[in-house]
Amino acid sequence: MLIVTALGGNALLRRGEPMTSENQRRNVRIAAEALAPVASGHQLVVTHGNGPQVGLLALQGAAYTQVETYPLDVLGAETEGMIGYMIEQELGNLLPFSRPFATLLTMVEVDGGDPAFRDPTKFIGPVYGKDDADRLAAEKGWVFKQDGEKWRRVVPSPEPKRIFEIAPIRWLLEHDTVVIAAGGGGIPTMYDPAAERRLMGVECVIDKDFASGLLAQQLDADVFVMLTDADAVYVDWGKPTQRAIRRISPTALSAMPFAAGSMGPKVEAACRFAAATGKVAAIGALADLPRILTGEAGTTVSVQENGTVYAGA
Numbered sequence: 001m002l003i004v005t006a007l008g009g010n011a012l013l014r015r016g017e018p019m020t021s022e023n024q025r026r027n028v029r030i031a032a033e034a035l036a037p038v039a040s041g042h043q044l045v046v047t048h049g050n051g052p053q054v055g056l057l058a059l060q061g062a063a064y065t066q067v068e069t070y071p072l073d074v075l076g077a078e079t080e081g082m083i084g085y086m087i088e089q090e091l092g093n094l095l096p097f098s099r100p101f102a103t104l105l106t107m108v109e110v111d112g113g114d115p116a117f118r119d120p121t122k123f124i125g126p127v128y129g130k131d132d133a134d135r136l137a138a139e140k141g142w143v144f145k146q147d148g149e150k151w152r153r154v155v156p157s158p159e160p161k162r163i164f165e166i167a168p169i170r171w172l173l174e175h176d177t178v179v180i181a182a183g184g185g186g187i188p189t190m191y192d193p194a195a196e197r198r199l200m201g202v203e204c205v206i207d208k209d210f211a212s213g214l215l216a217q218q219l220d221a222d223v224f225v226m227l228t229d230a231d232a233v234y235v236d237w238g239k240p241t242q243r244a245i246r247r248i249s250p251t252a253l254s255a256m257p258f259a260a261g262s263m264g265p266k267v268e269a270a271c272r273f274a275a276a277t278g279k280v281a282a283i284g285a286l287a288d289l290p291r292i293l294t295g296e297a298g299t300t301v302s303v304q305e306n307g308t309v310y311a312g313a
Contacts, residue, residue, distance in 0.1 A: 073201030108186030
């Protein structure tokens with residue numbers, strides 16, 4: 001069975017933790033312990049978030065004022081390599097020495113005409129006061145929006161259109177390789193409209209869950225699992241009436257409201273995959289991965305479901 005797993009940011013850095021290499025290594029080791037039993041019996045592709053890591057590199061780059069801060073596509077490529085290295089090493093410490101691993105720097109095509117470029121919404125980097133935000137907007141041409149009482153830079157988050165490295169990923173899977181790919185939604189890339197067949201990086205961020213779902217579709221994965229710090233998708237989250245969904249159809253789930261900045265993208269990505277492929281998508285906690293795959297934990301999204309089954313029902 002081919003399983004595509006998308007690790008949430010909490011798999012690499014817990015909320016409130018200092019962004020040290022040691023903390024990230026420890027969290028990757030925990031993730032590897034959950035992934036290793038699955039990799040032992042199945043083909044496995046691992047995707048991951050990279051938001052805090054990109055933010056840290058951007059801050060470090062900004063401290064070196066002799067050159068412009070590196071663009072987001074380059075920072076994304078750097079973090080894909082760093083995080084992939086850690087995942088490879090920690091999984092390799094648990095799986096047989098003969099099992100191969102590969103991290104692919106994954107370019108993902110976006111469309112320059114995507115409406116997202118006219119309305120940037122993806123928060124990145126640190127928070128600023130209003131005066132500093134205005135100064136940076138004037139100096140660098142950045143767009144800022146209010147985030148609570150502070151201001152943060154926002155960039156476009158266009159739809160992923162194509163995974164450029166899909167052929168080598170398939171080849172690696174055919175040779176029993178555990179593949180780490182499309183980290184952080186992949187490296188945003190588009191064709192230069194002024195030059196035929198000339199690729200260029202794009203200053204934007206692709207949603208990790210949407211890119212992971214597209215990758216799972218293009219690989220014809222049997223299961224697409226998004227692993228987060230919530231043990232399932234809940235209706236009425238935070239209210240006395242909250243309930244965890246165990247099984248549901250993509251049609252029923254897509255009709256429910258979820259926060260755009262948290263569970264919303266995961267729900268939409270799950271619905272897209274399940275509806276397009278007829279296969280199973282799931283959302284749940286990293287520690288529950290084996291039980292998510294058997295339908296005993298998390299939320300399973302499938303066209304085979306006629307209604308909604310809640311946990312404990």
